[in-house]
Amino acid sequence: MADWTFLTNHTHVLMCVANDPGMRFRDIAVAVGITERAAQRIVAELVAAGYLKRQRDGRRNRYQLYPELPLRHPLESHHQIGELLEVLEANPHSGVPTHHHIG
Numbered sequence: 485m486a487d488w489t490f491l492t493n494h495t496h497v498l499m500c501v502a503n504d505p506g507m508r509f510r511d512i513a514v515a516v517g518i519t520e521r522a523a524q525r526i527v528a529e530l531v532a533a534g535y536l537k538r539q540r541d542g543r544r545n546r547y548q549l550y551p552e553l554p555l556r557h558p559l560e561s562h563h564q565i566g567e568l569l570e571v572l573e574a575n576p577h578s579g580v581p582t583h584h585h586i587g
Contacts, residue, residue: 497516500512500515527547534550536549536550549565551569
């Protein structure tokens with residue numbers, strides 16, 4: 485794995501939950517490259533901050549994501565979580581440009 489990435493583990497966990505609301509902590513941990521305990525902590529933080537809502541589904545948890553909530557950093561707070569997830573789920577072979585010019 486790379487020494488660093490552009491996205492945080494919180495973003496990676498959100499991506500996992502967005503793709504599979506019933507994903508187990510063990511599977512999230514493997515996908516993100518963190519421990520199961522770290523996955524549990526991140527999900528708990530996302531629930532406490534209101535970005536996810538935990539729902540029991542039999543013996544498992546399912547999570548509801550609130551895509552309309554803003555990103556947390558002041559530089560990004562004018563964007564919503566759902567916008568970020570949409571961009572990250574974009575198909576690079578769809579003909580949609582994958583680069584943007586700044587300036």
